[in-house]
Amino acid sequence: MVSKRLTAYQYLLKDKLAGDKNRELIALLKDIKLAARQVSKELNSAGLNKILGDHGGLKNVHGEKVKKLDIIANDLFLNSLENGGNCAGVVSEEIEKSLIFNNEVSKNSKYIILIDPLDGSSNIDVNVPVGTIFSIFKRSSMKTSISTKGFLQKGNKQVAAGYIIYGSSTIYVLTVGKGVDAFTLDPVVQEFYLSHKNIKIPKKGRMYSVNQGNFYEFPRALQEYIRWCEQEDIKSGRPYSLRYVGSMVADIHRSLLKGGLFIYSKSKRAPNGKLRLMYECNPMAFIIEQAGGLAINGEKRILDIVPETIHQKSPIFIGSAEMVKLISKFIKSKQFN
Numbered sequence: 465m466v467s468k469r470l471t472a473y474q475y476l477l478k479d480k481l482a483g484d485k486n487r488e489l490i491a492l493l494k495d496i497k498l499a500a501r502q503v504s505k506e507l508n509s510a511g512l513n514k515i516l517g518d519h520g521g522l523k524n525v526h527g528e529k530v531k532k533l534d535i536i537a538n539d540l541f542l543n544s545l546e547n548g549g550n551c552a553g554v555v556s557e558e559i560e561k562s563l564i565f566n567n568e569v570s571k572n573s574k575y576i577i578l579i580d581p582l583d584g585s586s587n588i589d590v591n592v593p594v595g596t597i598f599s600i601f602k603r604s605s606m607k608t609s610i611s612t613k614g615f616l617q618k619g620n621k622q623v624a625a626g627y628i629i630y631g632s633s634t635i636y637v638l639t640v641g642k643g644v645d646a647f648t649l650d651p652v653v654q655e656f657y658l659s660h661k662n663i664k665i666p667k668k669g670r671m672y673s674v675n676q677g678n679f680y681e682f683p684r685a686l687q688e689y690i691r692w693c694e695q696e697d698i699k700s701g702r703p704y705s706l707r708y709v710g711s712m713v714a715d716i717h718r719s720l721l722k723g724g725l726f727i728y729s730k731s732k733r734a735p736n737g738k739l740r741l742m743y744e745c746n747p748m749a750f751i752i753e754q755a756g757g758l759a760i761n762g763e764k765r766i767l768d769i770v771p772e773t774i775h776q777k778s779p780i781f782i783g784s785a786e787m788v789k790l791i792s793k794f795i796k797s798k799q800f801n
């Protein structure tokens with residue numbers, strides 16, 4: 465019996481990105497899938513190949529220790545994107561400056577990409593799901609060569625965004641602005657097949673996700689929201705369950721499928737939070753909004769933030785629409801600084 469499953473490529477070609485004008489974007493997404501398969505393979509046997517642990521004492525532009533697998537993932541994505549010839553430049557969490565591809569093919573590409581090659585670094589060595597997050601824009605002009613400024617576009621200008629979660633399965637979640645679909649990697653055929661079509665995030669959930677270890681650093685509005693989640697109230701289904709993996713991709717993926725609210729707030733130690741607007745918050749906000757959820761920074765819609773720098777941070781409250789609306793009420797009515 466021949467399987468009628470559709471690969472990610474076939475599904476996009478037939479459905480979400482039908483038509484010749486999208487061929488270059490489909491090809492760019494293929495380059496991303498190639499690197500994702502390579503990263504998945506490296507992660508699956510990392511313990512056997514001495515690639516766990518820190519990369520010497522190296523620190524990235526955020527002052528965070530860099531893992532060997534951060535570098536391996538970064539190299540695999542850059543290699544596939546540069547040699548694929550379907551993107552003109554990249555901003556990566558692991559590189560301080562933007563990288564412009566000047567080879568004959570790439571320089572005429574109309575797309576640029578911002579990427580977190582391996583999200584959830586603190587979980588890499590302990591076999592807890594980690595991921596890759598990416599955000600794709602069109603170049604603001606084909607007449608001029610691109611510069612770092614060309615990457616500083618509002619999130620509502622994204623043409624595609626996605627993540628790959630390397631967990632018990634390797635799953636690739638994608639939006640091209642027409643809803644959200646997910647594709648699961650068949651490890652034998654090494655192909656991503658459509659497994660979840662037109663995903664809708666539940667309007668309401670019973671799980672909240674926050675690093676509660678920072679509780680006393682949080683604004684009072686958030687402290688009060690967390691206390692509210694813990695209180696017993698049959699009618700509203702409280703107490704809610706606290707679920708925090710510590711990999712944004714894993715915490716967002718659970719919220720997308722089961723409903724819930726993911727929070728990485730500002731705090732006394734981190735006045736702008738920790739997560740990066742351009743390659744963590746923006747792509748996740750585009751995906752969750754396309755699935756029917758919401759994403760704010762505490763004051764405004766993440767996708768409406770005007771970016772100033774490529775590695776800037778932003779607080780984020782993202783997930784089921786009713787839960788984001790409620791925490792937004794807490795923030796408006798209580799002290800949030």
Ligand code: FBP
Nearest residue numbers: 582583584585586675710711712713
């Ligand atoms: P990177 O690993 O890409 O730097 O990502 C940041 C991250 O690991 C997120 O995945 C996660 O949500 C958050 O940091 C966890 O931070 P903390 O340990 O402060 O709770």
